[in-house]
Amino acid sequence: MDEECVMYPPVFAVDSQAGYPVPPRPPPRRRSTVQWLLFLLVSLALCGMAVEACFIYHLYSTRIPSGRTEKSYQDKNDIETAPLKTTNHVVKPSAPAAHLTALSLPPRSDGVLQWTLEGYSFTHHMQYRDGVLVVEEEGYYFIYSKVFFTEPECASFTHAVLCNTQRYLGGDTELMQSRRFHCRSQWKRKELLNSYLGGVYHLSKGDSIYVKAQNHTQIVRHISPENFFGAYMI
Template sequence: MAEGNAGAYPQVFVVDSQASYAPLPSGKSLRWTRFGQRLLLLLVGLALLGVAVEGHFIYYLYNKTEPSSLCLSLSICQNHSKTSPQSGGNLLSRIGAKETNEIPPVPTRRAHPPRPSAHLMGSGSPVGEKNVVQWVHAVGDAFTYHMGYDKGHLLVEEEGYYYLYSKVYLNAVEECSYIKHKVMKDTKAYDNSMELMKSNRFHCRTPKASKDQRTSGGEDLWNSFLGGVFHLHPGDEIFVTLEEGRKMRQGTADNFMGAFMI
């Protein structure tokens, strides 16, 4: 070998059999990738369609139930449950026509108190037998509720504690008068009447009333009031007695008696 040929060595390539390499995608893998993308798009489309259907269903239910809620708020529909779904448009038109600022009329019927009660007022013949004061029980402001009335006696129907009251207006036509104003009770437990409240007063005409006799008609007015709480039972009778009943001034507002359960 000549030394002049030393620079013409052959090139050597080393192949590493352990080196890793990225395989090229095959045609089958590409087909599966495209199929997965299409399937994903299909699922997304189905989800959007389901949302649209659900929204339409909610809107339909809202339109169907809205007339019923309007009827309840305006109190103008009584038989809506019997009407057909097709009448919704007519119903809404009727509601729109009747929606005004008019205030409904207040019923004139007197409302009853929640518990037994009564208010009796003076009558034209104030005193009956045994000095029992007679009353008006169903005229004007006089009334009875769950209580009865019979010839001056207030009849108890329900057991409980009652506030009883009585007022009489008197005219001392004489120089001096002795007045006995009492609230009495008849009960099945006793044969005789029981005194619940009483007022014994001795009254004489005042000098001023005597001087003004010509202008005032000789009236010297004064009153007696009694009131208290008592336990009453069904069948008890409450009444008022007044001695010298002729001195009682006649008038529905001047004399009264009443009771109410507390």
């Protein structure tokens, strides 16, 4: 009974007055050399970008004043919308030449074909009048002609180039000729045919050359590139 009433002191007791040493604070960590180098490089890069931006702004402000910006855009739009001016530089032949196309008029009563000076036709040191080319300089010329015609039913078609000169008597001289004779069957459709002539001849000053056709009603006159006549000095 007496043992149950005895009070025992606690096992652990904290002495608040006891003085224990405080652990020392760790020294501040020093930055490594690599970190300082990276920081320096980044700072230099930022400074370079700032200097470059200032330089570009200064250059832009000195070249294009602010008061001229809108006008520059307006000038640019005017240039873009302005029509392009084209210049036609015609290169003249180095020697006498002529090229006639488009049988715009019906042939003469004697069968001489008449041409036009429109489109790609031209004359250089050669005269053209009433279906005839007149030579102004003596020399050798390549003469050519082509006609486009329909096949006759039963008749001949003649395509010829003739020359009128004062050197020979007896009228005009036939230089080239193409003749076609064929009787087409009545069940056969009409065919479109071509006749081409070309050759080199000596012509004197004042000579005239022209194209003549028999049964010229067969010629298809509305297709100008298929009918032409010309000559040039070689």
